[in-house]
Amino acid sequence: MVMSVIELTVGWYRDHKRDLPWRHPEAGAWGVMVSEFMLQQTPVSRVLPVYELWLARWPKPGDLAAESSGEAVRAWGRLGYPRRALRLHAAATAIATGHGGVVPASYEELRSLPGIGDYTAAAVASFAYGRRHAVLDTNVRRVLARAYSGAQYPANTVSAAERELAKRILPEQASDAAAWAAASMELGALVCTAKAPRCEQCPVAALCKWRESGYPEHTGPARRGQSYAGTDRQCRGALLAVLRAAHIPVEAETLFAAWPDEAQRGRALQGLLTDGLAVRTADSRYRLP
DNA sequence: CAAACGTGGCC
DNA sequence: TGGCCAAGTTT
Known part of the structure; x- marks a missing residue:
């Protein structure tokens, strides 16, 4: 019998999926949700240790909610994009106040929570609750672009056509859809990678349109490079690192010792205050919220 | 829609 | 060495 891309991918996943803690049953919906926040734009290897600490310290949403948001930021460590810690705390x-302490199962309720966008809502509903949703992350988008559309890379932003394709091929049965979501993400992460895809190991190589077309190279605008060295972002990171390490409020002088450029560090501190990642005390010192 | 938002590893 | 890339969201 002829197997489809979806069937082949799900079969491959069964034998090749990584043993990740948020895939264990005991992780629960909260574990899945925490992992999804941490994995936004962040590699699995860097998430693993922080995830373990978080789940041990805050096994339920209410446990985290009972702490200050600053403790969430501190425990976030160097994962990057610390506003995620603030949003996860929020x-x-x-969830603790409005959902009885239980991570909601519906896409709409999840989507209304801070820090949860289209991808994360679909992912939590799918992975934690087996709901039927098109889960479109960077991995899945690349798999779809190659296997179905014959392109090396998807466009910079999700298109309507992409959503339609994802919905069109989504298995009817919710459990099958959830299996496909997990499997296609894993395929994109391990085999159908951005740089050097392992097509020899790919379960759908024989059906891949990109391969069939002779691997045409990406046309169109390159992805915007994200510089970092010397930027305001790096400056914010340096100042926040000082606040994370300090357990009493620090002087502006102490904070500013972490960065040479005067104009930049002033901008960065204001940004941290505006974002709620730092607060000024009555005696004009600074600390985590 | 583009820009802002961290950080580290890899080729 | 430096650009690219990593399970995005918000404004």
């Missing part, structure tokens, strides 16, 4: 608070 989401936990919303």
